Amino acid sequence: MKSLLLKGANWIILIGLALTCYGIYEAVTQRNISASPEAIDISSLVNYEGELKYVTITGGRLDLANTYEYTREKKGKVRSRDFYSPILGKDDKPVYIMQFENEPTMEMAFTEAKFTGLLKESSGLPSDILDAYTAEFSGTDYFMLQTDFTYKTMGERLKLIGIFFAMFIIGIVIRKALTRSSRNTQQETEA
Known part of the structure; x- marks a missing residue:
């Protein structure tokens, strides 16, 4: 029973540490993102330098013919599905790739694109999707x-980081308590 509790404490430490580190990474990388989306036109993306921005982009059209579905599965069960579609500029070249939670509709292809989200470099795409678009739209x-x-907000992020850090500390305390009691028992039996 003790070894099982010790393994559980090790997992709590590992998960708490990983989530704390990820929370800190996310807080640092997204610290300059504004609370309300910045309205920009698709033509202004020519000057985009790759920093994270919360934006509403207008202009361009959705290319349904090059929409890809990306499915995440675990043990044969679908955990989540995303759809990726390019938004084409005036020269029929993709300017950005949209991530949809639901399959894009035909109606979306015939209206001017206007979407809100976090704009980032294409390296944020899943590798399979990135390879497919790189092959399709080379150069x-x-x-x-x-x-x-x-x-x-930064306060919400810090609150989550605090919860994960508390989980990490609880794991250390449990582990310390379990290992200390075994040392005390060994000392008592030797005396």
């Missing part, structure tokens, strides 16, 4: 718009 620079982005 074109494009970006990714993550539509499922939810803005969090």
